[in-house]
Amino acid sequence: MAQEPSPEKLAKLRQALEDYAEGNVENPLIDHEAEEAKADVRARALRLLDERARSRHELKERLLKLEYAEPVIEEVLDDLSGVGLINDELFASEWVRQRHARRGKSSRALNQELVRKGISSAVRAQALEQIDQEDEEDMAWKLAVKKARSIKHVPEDRGERDKALRRIVGVLARRGFNEGMSLSLARRALDERCEELGTS
Template sequence: MGRPRRAPEPPAHGAAGLDAEPDATEVARTVALRLLAAAPRSRAQLATKLADRGVAEDVAAALLDRFEEVGLLDDAAYAEMLVRTRHAERGLARRALVAELRAKGITGEVAEVALEQVDDEDEEASARALVARRAPATRGLERDRRRRRLGGMLARKGYPPGLAMRVVDAELAAEDDAAQAEDDGGA
């Protein structure tokens, strides 16, 4: 019988025979649209992903320019959404938000405008809410250890040390006052 014959490469008919190599622009468009359908992204993030997929830089730049023209890509809106949600949901301070924006490829004026949403009062209110929520889990620990843990939690979220310790001390003092009032009222 012998060995089976191999099909000619590329095939003489069918889709592979007509277009052996897909159009680079179509590949880039498909990749970018799939990424944007999964989650909002910055221009820099999409450019990196396209480069990882082997899309030529000039093809990627032209595609991303077109996406910006038609409104599929907007770094300013993305930055504002990122700042708003990360501050509200995770309680991140401006310093942590700057780092997150930078990691997403958003810097300069676009980042500054987005960060204007969070002022000093918002930052302090967020820090107070975080400490109030986490303080009960530290009850039973000695005061200095509680202070370090709560302050460290705020520091990891980007809060300045002075603000962090002021908020922690105020919460611990309020707990002490409440406990003292309870003892006085119950006696």
């Protein structure tokens, strides 16, 4: 159960609020300069969050680039975290879900992206639990098949076949899928495409 504030503390806070409402800048409980600085940082942070969801680290880096004072930034970020406007767990979970589904990113690539966004290892691990090995292979296979469809004729020789295979593997590699799985799926997709072309 939360501890009730003492009557003395309540009286001080009540007085501080009254003085603040009356514009009494002498009140030691209200630092008007600090409040103005926070208001500016808060407004900028909220604009950045309005553009898209961001991690705490991302917001801090952007605000530092705008040359706001770090202690003020930290206070504002604490305030925004306290009301749930910054939530690294939720951010990481949504990032993984959307980037895997829409961009076909592997868990390895997504982990690297979250590292760059300052997400802790525990939070990254929790977010990446959404993707299992079957999901990875299914996504990689869809990408391999899609790329294989861009091949318009059966490769005439080994060199041409290797070139087509490298293109398919390249698509998977750029999304962070491991080399062994990428090569295996690329070969399978290329074989299936060649069979399609040969019977058409």
